[in-house]
Amino acid sequence: MLQSQRLLLAALYARQGRNAEAERLFKRSVATCEKTLGPNHPDLAGVLDNLAGLYKDQGRYADAQQVLKRSMAIREKTRPI
Numbered sequence: 579m580l581q582s583q584r585l586l587l588a589a590l591y592a593r594q595g596r597n598a599e600a601e602r603l604f605k606r607s608v609a610t611c612e613k614t615l616g617p618n619h620p621d622l623a624g625v626l627d628n629l630a631g632l633y634k635d636q637g638r639y640a641d642a643q644q645v646l647k648r649s650m651a652i653r654e655k656t657r658p659i
Contacts, residue, residue, distance in 0.1 A: 581610055592632050604629040623652040
């Protein structure tokens with residue numbers, strides 16, 4: 579499955595309340611980005627944002643915060659202000 583399709587399917591699952599399936603696909607997308615693009619690529623930050631949104635919607639605020647901190651760190655490295 580292509581990365582973009584995986585992300586679309588994960589988002590669809592999240593909207594349907596199929597959170598475990600959405601989380602699995604988002605995490606797989608994170609792993610794919612890390613492997614193919616590296617741990618500090620801006621595209622990885624976007625995928626992490628999607629995972630954090632899923633956690634937020636589930637009320638998993640500590641998990642969302644942890645993932646968002648990682649996303650912010652990537653963005654600060656790749657797009658310093």
